[in-house]
Amino acid sequence: MNAIKQAFRTVSDLWSLMVGLRVTGKYFVEPQRTVRYPWKAVSTVGTFKGHLELVGGTKDPFKPRCISCGMCAISCPSGCITVVKRKPPKPTPEEEKAVAEAKTRGEKVKDQTPKDPEKFLYDFSLCSLCGTCMENCPTGSLRFSHNVYVAGYSRNDFQYDLVLQLREAEAQAKPARREARPAAESEA
Numbered sequence: 001m002n003a004i005k006q007a008f009r010t011v012s013d014l015w016s017l018m019v020g021l022r023v024t025g026k027y028f029v030e031p032q033r034t035v036r037y038p039w040k041a042v043s044t045v046g047t048f049k050g051h052l053e054l055v056g057g058t059k060d061p062f063k064p065r066c067i068s069c070g071m072c073a074i075s076c077p078s079g080c081i082t083v084v085k086r087k088p089p090k091p092t093p094e095e096e097k098a099v100a101e102a103k104t105r106g107e108k109v110k111d112q113t114p115k116d117p118e119k120f121l122y123d124f125s126l127c128s129l130c131g132t133c134m135e136n137c138p139t140g141s142l143r144f145s146h147n148v149y150v151a152g153y154s155r156n157d158f159q160y161d162l163v164l165q166l167r168e169a170e171a172q173a174k175p176a177r178r179e180a181r182p183a184a185e186s187e188a
């Protein structure tokens, strides 16, 4: 009886070995899916959903399309977004006078305050990347970044001002733009 049990166990072990070798062999010949980070860069084009970022306008890619409507903040289930609207600029005495005159004539006074936000505060540590904010944005101002290189020592390191990030991207792009301009001018 013991001999039969032993034989079954041996067959079972051999079968497990064969299954394991088949899986190993399959992945051994497939193209490599991992990279030796940090010695090689991680390619994430179209595949990785990173933190949110603001989308710039068509004329100026560093000026957010956002109109500070707050729909994203209202719809976010995790409460990760706070949109800080711009305060209206202090009017000059002439402007105040013109507004007062327009009001006495019963005319509607147009609000001159820029629509883009002063700050766009986003807590990536709370974000579940559900995309609800993007679905509810009327101007298509939000998208997921492809940034895989995000690391921090505390939760505070994942609290971003997306307007500030756009300004920083602009500051980084400026030297490149300056270098590109003389080259383009010399070609012309």
Ligand code: SF4
Binding pocket: 052, 075, 076, 077, 078, 079, 080, 081, 126, 127, 128, 129, 130, 131, 132, 133, 134
């Ligand atoms: S992706 Fe989802 S959780 Fe993250 S900010 Fe947008 S709505 Fe909130």
Ligand code: SF4
Binding pocket: 065, 066, 067, 068, 069, 070, 071, 072, 073, 083, 136, 137, 138, 139, 140, 141, 142
């Ligand atoms: S990102 Fe979109 S939804 Fe959010 S405040 Fe700006 S325009 Fe409104």
